[in-house]
Amino acid sequence: MFFTAAGKLAPEAAQVSGDTPASAALGLLLQGPKTAGHLTEIPKGTQLQKIAITEHTAAVSFDPVFFSPGGASGVQLRLGQVVYTLTQFPEVTSVQFLRDGQTVGLIGEGFPLNRPLTRDAFASLQQS
């Protein structure tokens, strides 16, 4: 899973098993960080509604809590946490965010959520 530290994405290791490891990892991500110094930008109470992976795109539906407004860095990190966590798995290269099963236009400072996002969109948030 990817949490945050000092404004960047911070990886945290955990063992997941089962048929859908990406889904399991997302569940752990929502539970929050276990490492001291790590934080999460995912709003408290966010509910994962559905995750479906087809042809390397993970369609992830959250409840509206996930899409709460926030500052540029907070929102970018929030999206980056999910995208980086899911794209660790070879079956996922991009993530389409859905709110209550529907596509969302914009979030934060006018960031587009209408198309699947890859790690490229969050490259600035990687720890150097």
Add this chain to the structure above:
Amino acid sequence: MPSRNLVRSLAVAALFLGNLCATPNVFAATTVAGQTIVIDPGHGGKDPGAIDNGIQEKTVTLAVGQQLATILQAEGANVILTRSSDVNPAPNGTVDDDLQARVSAAQQAHANAFLSIHANETADPNFSGATTFYGPACGFYSGTKLSPDDVGRSYSLAQKVQGAVVSRTHEHDAGVQNAAFWVLGNPGIPAILVETGFLSNKPEAGKLVDPSYQHLIADAIADGVNTFFASGDAAGTPPPAPSGALAGCSGTAAKDDRSQAQPVERWVQTIVAAPLLSGADANAKQFTVLAPFTYLKILDQKGDFFYVLNPAANSPGWVEAKKVGPSGPPPPAFQPFWVESFRPTQLWSGADGKAADFGPLPLWSYLRVLADPSGPRFYVQIADTGKVAYVNQADVGPSGAPPSSSSAQAASSKPAASAADKSAGAASASQPKAKAAAPPASSSVTVAAGDTLSGIAAQLGLTVADLIAANHLGPDGLITVGQQLALPGTIRSGTAAPKPSSGASTGVTIGSGDTLSAIAAKYGTSVQSLVSLNHLASADDIQAGQTLSIA
């Protein structure tokens, strides 16, 4: 700052000399003097932006923006503020309208720089400092694409402003970052979004509402903007931006500023399997055989041969002119992709509000998106029927996967009405049903030498996929000279919307328990059409025994 004072003096001298010698702007490129700069205080009005430690982002952005405007005006810049009070630039519009109004202000002013001012927020209360964002080449919600030079200029401006703000404020350097924020999709204009500091950091939040600190930030931003114009990056070729900012859209960026001075790239597409040869001679050594419809970049031409680059293999070679179609612009980078409808929705003849309603689309229909979406609707081909139409992006989700192979094959062979049947459930064979408009008897075209499927499609206002589907061509779309191609009845060729085959003015008598949506589904029309056609007050305004016009 001494260097800026010097720059400022030079600016004044330049203006003075400019007036004296009647050669205005002769030195203007080295300072902000004479430059048109659009300052965009983020959020405003009903949109407060981020809120933390009791501070609304919109108040900080306006205060810093106004101070910055005063400073740059004093230095001779022509300054435009996208807002100068607590309002949205598009007060009655949507979020999209608001953001686009800010971009439009810069475009209409032919601005030399666009500076969007913001304040940041994160869950980490200890994190502080400024961050400056610049936009990537593509990925904007508005569909805007930027050239590599646009991105490079914005990156240069971002670095200079970020550097100045960090050195003047002595705050933590949260870095220059790349993100596809709407306002940064501002073609031809160096555009940045400055996050002046974190409202979530209590000490920094306190400073951000202090007018003297706001002035310090504004002055630092002005420093960075001056450095940018002094660097020559504004007018010349900027250093390249990090590759990540250009990733994912190679070949799709907007035309480079320099493209007019460069020879235009010409490409051809093979129309048959074509040998790639070592020389301009049919007997030359054969490197490989190119598949039909391979796009090739023309490097040279000799006699009846083109010297071409096969970009897929990055290998040059010669190809016979008669084995390729007419030359044209580079191939579109757009790759069709699959989506699936996740709620009942309508099909439309076009992307705008005037488009005709083609009737409902059954839930969980597989759709292949055929064109780069630039608006709120996708241009799609419906897997079940092979028909093409527009559908609202919001009503479909990514499927990634094409439908199973049996239904994929059905795309070209299944009766067009099958999808409508499935959704209507009870529609029997004798009922009128939605049906793809049959092509007129004469609607075929004979393939001539040099024709390409894409060329034919473009001439007729169709897509390659339309032709492949209508002619049961294989996935490689192989055509041969002399072949007759049937033309599909599509919206692009101006064919009327699907209608019940029984023709106009069909009447249907409403039975007990009928709903308008069931009737609409059954007859391949929409609730909306039925309501307007029958002058109903609403979709519930029907009763058993009433006769409805269908077409």
